[in-house]
Amino acid sequence: MSDVANDLPQATGRRLEELEKGLFTSDLSVNEFLLIKEVGFHPVGFVMGSSIYHTGIQTRKWGQSLELTKLTEAMYNARELAMTRMEEEASELGADGVVGVRLDVNYYEWGKDAAEFIAFGTAVKAEDGVSRRNKLGKPFTSDLSGQDFWTLLQTGYFPQGLVMGTCVYHIAHRGLGQTLGTTGQNVELPNFTQALYEARELAMTRMQDEATLLDATGIVGVRLEEKSHQWGSHTIEFLSLGTAVTKTANEVTLAKPTTIITLDN
Amino acid sequence: MSESPDDLPEAAERRLAGGAFSSGLSVSDFGACLEMGLEPVGLVQGFCAMHQGAYAMGGTLSRNLSPFGGSGSGYVQNYQCPHGMISNEHRMWGQNYEQTWVQDAWNQGFTSAYDRMLEEATTLGAHGVVGVIDTQMPLGDVGVIEFHLRGTAVKVLDMPAPTSSPWTTYLAGQRLAKVFEAGYVPVSIVATVSSVRVWAYCVTEYLMEGFGGTMWSNATNSSSPIEIDQIVTAHTWSRQRVRSLARTQLRGDALHGAAVQLAQREFQKGDLEIEALLRGNRIRRFKDFDPLPVPQPTVRLS
Numbered sequence: 001m002s003d004v005a006n007d008l009p010q011a012t013g014r015r016l017e018e019l020e021k022g023l024f025t026s027d028l029s030v031n032e033f034l035l036i037k038e039v040g041f042h043p044v045g046f047v048m049g050s051s052i053y054h055t056g057i058q059t060r061k062w063g064q065s066l067e068l069t070k071l072t073e074a075m076y077n078a079r080e081l082a083m084t085r086m087e088e089e090a091s092e093l094g095a096d097g098v099v100g101v102r103l104d105v106n107y108y109e110w111g112k113d114a115a116e117f118i119a120f121g122t123a124v125k126a127e128d129g130v131s132r133r134n135k136l137g138k139p140f141t142s143d144l145s146g147q148d149f150w151t152l153l154q155t156g157y158f159p160q161g162l163v164m165g166t167c168v169y170h171i172a173h174r175g176l177g178q179t180l181g182t183t184g185q186n187v188e189l190p191n192f193t194q195a196l197y198e199a200r201e202l203a204m205t206r207m208q209d210e211a212t213l214l215d216a217t218g219i220v221g222v223r224l225e226e227k228s229h230q231w232g233s234h235t236i237e238f239l240s241l242g243t244a245v246t247k248t249a250n251e252v253t254l255a256k257p258t259t260i261i262t263l264d265n
Numbered sequence: 266m267s268e269s270p271d272d273l274p275e276a277a278e279r280r281l282a283g284g285a286f287s288s289g290l291s292v293s294d295f296g297a298c299l300e301m302g303l304e305p306v307g308l309v310q311g312f313c314a315m316h317q318g319a320y321a322m323g324g325t326l327s328r329n330l331s332p333f334g335g336s337g338s339g340y341v342q343n344y345q346c347p348h349g350m351i352s353n354e355h356r357m358w359g360q361n362y363e364q365t366w367v368q369d370a371w372n373q374g375f376t377s378a379y380d381r382m383l384e385e386a387t388t389l390g391a392h393g394v395v396g397v398i399d400t401q402m403p404l405g406d407v408g409v410i411e412f413h414l415r416g417t418a419v420k421v422l423d424m425p426a427p428t429s430s431p432w433t434t435y436l437a438g439q440r441l442a443k444v445f446e447a448g449y450v451p452v453s454i455v456a457t458v459s460s461v462r463v464w465a466y467c468v469t470e471y472l473m474e475g476f477g478g479t480m481w482s483n484a485t486n487s488s489s490p491i492e493i494d495q496i497v498t499a500h501t502w503s504r505q506r507v508r509s510l511a512r513t514q515l516r517g518d519a520l521h522g523a524a525v526q527l528a529q530r531e532f533q534k535g536d537l538e539i540e541a542l543l544r545g546n547r548i549r550r551f552k553d554f555d556p557l558p559v560p561q562p563t564v565r566l567s
Contacts, residue, residue, distance in 0.1 A: 025281065030281060132554030148292035155296045185316065186370035191408060194274060196411060200310065201276035208280060210288055218286040220295050222308050224415070233466075242287060256297050257439065259560040 008088060016092050016250035018047040026122040027100065032146020041124040044093045048120035052199050053078035055113055060170040060235065065195035067202065068235065071168035075215045075237055076206075078117040079164065083141065086119040090139040095123035096132035101162050101244070103241070115229070135215050136162045142243040152220070154254035157245040160214040164166065164241045165206025169199035170201025171234045189257060200224060203240040216244035233243065273384055276526060281388050288417040290396055294438030297393065298479040301442055303419040306389045310415035311381030315374035317367065317408050339363035343494055344466045356535075359466025361499045363506065364538070367460040370410075375399070375456060378412040379433075386431045391418035396437030397454050399544075419531075434546045436522065444461060444521060446557060449548040455514050456544045459506035461499045465535025473535060499539050507541040514547070521546045553555070 008016075013023035019025065026043040029037065036043065055074040060066075082103070101121035106118065108110050123139065126132050134140045142159035144152060152159065170190065203224070211219050229237060273281075283362035288305040290298060312564060351357070378399075386394050397416035404411050416433065434451035436444060444451065465473065474495045504525060511520065523545030530538045 144292060151292045151296050155292075157298055174409075185314050186366060187372060188373070189314045189316050189453045192404060192411070193312050193377075193410065196314065196413075197312045198274045198276050201274055201280055204287065204308065205276055205280040209437075212286070218288060218305065219308075220288055221291050222287050222289045224289075252299065254300065256300070259558055261560040263562050263564050 035150040047089035050084045051081035065172040082117040082119040090123040161208035165203040167202040203238040207240045211244040297438040302422040309385035311378040313377035317370040338378040339365040364460040376414040393432040452547040456511040463537040503541040
């Protein structure tokens with residue numbers, strides 16, 4: 001499947017058609033819905049994208065720490081595909097962006113070494129008709145909740161895209177000799193330190209590269225996740241995720257918070 | 266790795282040289298930061314994988330030997346069996362002792378990771394690091410712990426470039442704003458650990474099994490709850506110790522938002538390890554307290 005809008009499954013077509021008639025679906029809570037309306041956006045539909053990806057096998061060396069580039073690529077491409085399809089659905093609806101994006105990985109019994117990557121969120125459109133799409137002409141994406149979206153806009157920043165970077169790393173096993181050599185001692189293991197350090201920095205650099213492509217000023221709400229998936233404890237995926245933002249000409253309208261004291265018991 | 270910024274991994278330098286800032290702050294914390302005049306410049310982090318020495322003083326093998334003498338100036342307390350029995354099954358002595366080597370390994374790992382995080386912040390020309398999170402995670406191999414510290418490096422708007430090492434704090438967002446309101450500035454995070462090992466002797470063993478009552482303790486009737494003196498002492502001691510260790514790091518400053526986290530592991534019956542971890546923020550007064558605006562009373566209608 002490529003990035004032409006026509007590669008979406010047929011069922012999607014019918015669902016989106018109904019949405020275009022004015023009905024909207026969203027997984028926003030009532031509060032989020034109200035806040036999004038308050039900043040001039042209207043939800044147009046719940047959108048998603050999915051990709052079932054076969055992650056190849058890569059030989060690891062027992063005693064060596066190194067990046068498993070094949071696996072990194074697989075994890076990265078699969079997520080990108082899911083995200084792109086979600087963006088396509090949003091484009092179909094004429095949305096300016098997607099809020100509350102979540103990225104999940106599912107494993108099924110029927111597919112060994114295969115994983116389903118799924119992205120979903122609520123597509124929104126500006127009510128004033130002015131396009132808020134990002135620099136690449138695509139709907140902006142973000143994992144911000146309605147509350148966070150509202151607050152971010154008050155600070156004069158605007159989301160550009162959910163950006164991510166990943167790195168699958170194999171951590172070396174320690175040989176018997178090395179283990180015996182440090183028995184009973186407090187010592188730093190520089191090889192381990194370097195390996196883990198490097199892996200996370202790579203994931204974060206890749207995330208920042210995505211942000212640079214979007215001409216972003218910064219990334220907020222960065223999360224670093226670590227998962228071994230189904231590879232055993234010595235192979236770890238480091239995933240870094242955040243919402244790239246740009247400073248707009250808008251003034252900071254975030255009022256100084258009022259101090260309150262609740263009188264509920 | 267030494268103190269020169271050159272020892273950061275290549276990937277870190279590439280990342281920090283990038284154009285966009287990254288921050289681990291949530292949007293509300295990000296908003297609060299801007300309001301305080303702090304500009305996020307990047308997510309910074311530091312790691313250290315430490316191998317922790319393991320000692321098995323007082324194990325079953327040495328059951329019949331004399332008690333462990335303690336480590337250096339560390340705390341050690343011996344418990345002697347009052348029954349005068351001599352048998353392999355009867356634990357004739359018990360011991361509580363401070364595992365100074367565990368504390369040393371923890372400090373070394375934490376400090377190295379902390380220094381590396383500061384190096385990244387210095388590279389970015391930051392004045393401080395807010396919203397620090399620290400985790401300690403066991404790695405695949407036995408006895409290896411990975412220390413990871415991360416936070417968001419910030420610059421104070423309209424301030425000359427920093428000349429000293431950046432300040433650090435666990436706080437971010439409105440919680441940090443309130444500290445400023447109260448007239449304090451953050452100095453550094455404080456994290457200390459104390460570790461006590463407990464080897465039970467006969468009395469503690471019986472009490473742990475629930476055979477208390479009049480026979481082995483001072484309780485007057487067998488159904489009343491019993492205090493297991495040796496374990497209570499170890500717990501009390503570990504808490505006092507971690508607090509006094511933290512106090513030595515304050516050098517006259519105040520400690521804000523301190524919390525002690527206690528973990529107890531039982532390897533075998535009566536073979537315990539108690540670890541107390543104290544985290545807090547070292548802060549210093551810079552101006553008088555400005556009274557806060559009077560809070561608005563609210564009642565929720567939902």
